[in-house]
Amino acid sequence: MASIKDVAAEAGVSVATVSRVLNDHPSVSADARTRVLAAVEALGYRPNAVARSLRTDQTRTLGLVISDVLNPYFTHLARSVEEEARALGYSVIIGNADERPDLQDHHVRTLLDRRIDGLLVSPTDGGSPLMLDAARSGTPMVFVDRWIAGVDVPVVRSDGRTAVHDLVAHLHGLGHRRLAIIAGPAATTTGRERVEAFRQALAAYGLPLPDSHIGQGDFQAESGRRAMERFLDLAEPPEAVFAADNLMALGALDAVRVRGLRVPDDIALAAFDDIPWFVHTDPPITAIAQPTGELGRAAVRALVDRIEGRPPESVTLPARLVARRSCGEPASAEPRALRKPPVLQEATASTEPSPATNRSQS
Amino acid sequence: MASIKDVAAEAGVSVATVSRVLNDHPSVSADARTRVLAAVEALGYRPNAVARSLRTDQTRTLGLVISDVLNPYFTHLARSVEEEARALGYSVIIGNADERPDLQDHHVRTLLDRRIDGLLVSPTDGGSPLMLDAARSGTPMVFVDRWIAGVDVPVVRSDGRTAVHDLVAHLHGLGHRRLAIIAGPAATTTGRERVEAFRQALAAYGLPLPDSHIGQGDFQAESGRRAMERFLDLAEPPEAVFAADNLMALGALDAVRVRGLRVPDDIALAAFDDIPWFVHTDPPITAIAQPTGELGRAAVRALVDRIEGRPPESVTLPARLVARRSCGEPASAEPRALRKPPVLQEATASTEPSPATNRSQS
DNA sequence: CTGAAAGCGCTTACAG
DNA sequence: CTGAAAGCGCTTACAG
Incomplete structure (x- = not known):
């Protein structure tokens, strides 16, 4: 798989220039830009998201831990979450807890290890130490549908x-x-x-x-x-x-x-x-x-607000x-x-x- | 978030030793091991999966692109895929194509950018250039349920x-x-x-x-x-x-x-x-x-075989x-x-x- | 506008 | 058994 070095060599510029073109940095000459773009095209180059994430310390990925994928309510929720996230430029990784606290912890841990930018969770239980730690340690987090009392995490839910x-x-x-x-x-x-x-x-x-x-x-x-x-x-x-x-x-x-x-x-x-x-x-x-779809979308907006430094809003829908x-x-x-x-x-x-x-x- | 350096400092060893302990490398003294483990515990250290992936060139992640999450058949399939993958030490990232070729391409591209180790797909169409390229360029791939003719990719499906x-x-x-x-x-x-x-x-x-x-x-x-x-x-x-x-x-x-x-x-x-x-x-x-569950499991086994260098098997179930x-x-x-x-x-x-x-x- | 260089957090030959 | 060092593929101040 072609790397940025290959592109730089092909275009006859430095990797820094290639990177600038790829990130739409303003100070690149038109000439350099066209050569880089041509090289990218020729090599079928695609930036390595792993390397980029390591360097920038952001993955543009949201984690979603739901209680049960086989439950159509959560499937619907997951779908709307992914849609809204995609619209905002994020991917989402879904973890299915199957109503099991141990599985829930497994997914939270895995997601955290992957350094997702934020976590959406519908907790299966009252909150494991891991979950509580994550919430307190400042991982951007939002609860959807179900929530845990006593932690300072926005909640997006409906009031029945x-x-x-x-x-x-x-x-x-x-x-x-x-x-x-x-x-x-x-x-x-x-x-x-x-x-x-x-x-x-x-x-x-x-x-x-x-x-x-x-x-x-x-x-x-x-x-x-x-x-x-x-x-x-x-x-x-x-x-x-x-x-x-x-x-x-x-x-x-x-x-x-x-x-x-x-x-x-x-x-x-x-x-x-x-x-x-x-x-x-x-x-x-x-x-x-x-209003399941709206719940999912509101949850994503709250989480992204939190991630991007805006004050997140708790939302309750009827x-x-x-x-x-x-x-x-x-x-x-x-x-x-x-x-x-x-x-x-x-x-x-x-x-x-x-x-x-x-x-x-x- | 604590890094391997912090652990090394806390334990009074080099990062290489910490890494060895974390990866169960045999040549580590019992003493070093206990000190590292204690430091890990004390700092609540968790290895950064992004960095590890960059270095090892493997993510231990499978991509699954399904045609429609709202379809219970695919939800069931996705669940069994995740279960089997987890049993084999892999995570899975699901992409929902919603029966739209463009969305399917979006997810394949995103997954490839993340350098997933292998791709499971149930194609919505006859195969976009992207999909075909991926198959031909050697990305470990397996088709589940639906497949594309003319590409050398194992197929796990049921014959109706x-x-x-x-x-x-x-x-x-x-x-x-x-x-x-x-x-x-x-x-x-x-x-x-x-x-x-x-x-x-x-x-x-x-x-x-x-x-x-x-x-x-x-x-x-x-x-x-x-x-x-x-x-x-x-x-x-x-x-x-x-x-x-x-x-x-x-x-x-x-x-x-x-x-x-x-x-x-x-x-x-x-x-x-x-x-x-x-x-x-x-x-x-x-x-x-x-036999949806069995289909999902067989697909994961075939893909992991492919990834780990064993010959993958196409499977057809009644x-x-x-x-x-x-x-x-x-x-x-x-x-x-x-x-x-x-x-x-x-x-x-x-x-x-x-x-x-x-x-x-x- | 451009490039050389540092550094993100790891792993792993290499030397001792 | 252990550590110093290189390097994975990027981005980004810094200097020019």
């Missing part, structure tokens, strides 16, 4: 509180009184918050949330399945179950089906996180939708309830306004209609 | 021919005679092959495949939707439609639903690529399943038909053997039951 209240109102309106939740890990902010919001909303209706109606999940399908099985084994099973993420909802749906029962006839089901497939499941699933058919909604409840099928919007559009945003300084 | 024949037999057995296909781009091998296999299978039954029954898609949902609309507009619409990938099937399902029609009552639908959600759609979708309910199968046709819900197997297991494999030298 209002939407959860809307959901409970919706369930109540449909006549459901015995409500249950399949929660995410208590070590994650989203795991805790969704249960809290649910509990508060129930309280507003004077409804109880007994421990037997809180299933402990880990955001993965299998745990949703187990939690739903336990609910169904109860002497008096819940009438409606709210799964704190889409994969647990899928597992729960499985559990219901395996018993030969039906959603929503035998039990209602709703999920946090809306994904294209929820339109097509049997029945279509009522869910709380986050989530919203999308009522479909899995809670026993009457046929008319299917949102006719969404006739343009969401799968296509989500899967092919690079920008969602941007929702009203609440921004708050970090 | 038999499964497509099985599908046609299945459709024929259910009484369908007017069959149609939503094809992938002719510029991709999988796009062409699936149509070819379908055409041959139809011929075996003496069934025609008129041009009006070949919808041209691009592997994305929107194109499946449009193709299905055109089929439904036909004076005599097909009785069964085979979508050449899962996203186009989803789009097609949408188109059917929007017209107020039902699958399979009004029209049967089958898809290439099986994904966890197909179990839960309404109706559950009959699909051709690839795909298989999974009959469900979307083609008008009788209720008993739902695979009871699969009672353990596929969503959980796919989403949480890291290894599928390994299918019989056909291996052929590249």
Whole structure:
């Protein structure tokens, strides 16, 4: 592979001049420039990014550590992150933690070793020493979706509180009184918050949330399945179950089906996180939708602000309830306004209609 | 951030000794080793991977350029690639081409600039000059899923021919005679092959495949939707439609639903690529399943063989038909053997039951 | 406008 | 077993 020396030799100039041409430095003669460019062309020369990074101490690369690539919510997030990063001249390296703190640490370490310019993370847990060190030692960092309390890192997330209240109102309106939740890990902010919001909303209706109606999940399908099985084994099973993420909802749906029962006839089901497939499941699933694409883009902007010395902004965007058919909604409840099928919007559009945003300084 | 010099100073040895300890070089005294290790610990030192790569001319990184991250098939593939790579001591950087040749080139270029040790690609098109150059210039490379003819690059893929024949037999057995296909781009091998296999299978039954029954898609949902609309507009619409990938099937399902029609009552639908959600759609979708995880792992092994100087092997694995309910199968046709819900197997297991494999030298 | 030189943080023959 | 030194491919003050 041709190096800058080869180019310099071919063009009859010094490597310094070649470097200047390559970096658009103003003080290069037109003549030198054309000769260098010709040499670059002739040799098919491409600068070695590794060498450049070593010298400049920047990689123009962002690290993104997500909790689970197989979760469409995070896939969507990752995609929007990469798009925005590319628009700003950065590459992104994705690390998949698979909801495992050890794997998360592995990726953080690898990313740090590669000297990425900044780190975007959606932590799987309350923060390993490594993660905390990274945050404190000044590595530019931004939390997306989930965050860790007590560290001075901007957070870009969506607030599902209002939407959860809307959901409970919706369930109540449909006549459901015995409500249950399949929660995410208590070590994650989203795991805790969704249960809290649910509990508060129930309280507003004077409804109880007994421990037997809180299933402990880990955001993965299998745990949703187990939690739903336990609910169904109860002497008096819940009438409606709210799964704190889409994969647990899928597992729960499985559990219901395996018993030969039906959603929503035998039990209602709703999920946090809306994904294209929820339109097509049997029945279509009522869910709380986050502005995922906008979240990813805002996170990148915050991180790049931080990297480039501008004050980064924490951002909180609202989530919203999308009522479909899995809670026993009457046929008319299917949102006719969404006739343009969401799968296509989500899967092919690079920008969602941007929702009203609440921004708050970090 | 502490450098090797700081460690050397702290330990009272030369940087060469520090380097030897870090790289497990045998000729280091026990004493020096302990002092170095202590210094590393004390300073929280982590070797700079950028500097190491520049010096050793290897990054221990693989590039993976996939056609579309939002496609669960590729997400699954990417995950298994990362797992196997990690097991072999490599990192992987994923580039999402979004089925766009220009974006694909962007990622290949970026990856090459970073001097990744090898490249795994599932080409979106017939091969840009850049891609061809890379292949010919000796960059270790392996094609996964899709490939480009005429270049000497090992291919790891699955052969769907038999499964497509099985599908046609299945459709024929259910009484369908007017069959149609939503094809992938002719510029991709999988796009062409699936149509070819379908055409041959139809011929075996003496069934025609008129041009009006070949919808041209691009592997994305929107194109499946449009193709299905055109089929439904036909004076005599097909009785069964085979979508050449899962996203186009989803789009097609949408188109059917929007017209107020039902699958399979009004029209049967089958898809290439099986994904966890197909179990839960309404109706559950009959699909051709690839051994995706095994494909990803085999591709990594082939690439690493190539990188480390061993002869790489092309691998072809069989795909298989999974009959469900979307083609008008009788209720008993739902695979009871699969009672353990596929969503959980796919989403949480890291290894599928390994299918019989056909291996052929590249 | 241009080039010689230093240096980024490592690894690795070479000499001892 | 150990260290001094060269060098990987760049960029960038510094001097001219």
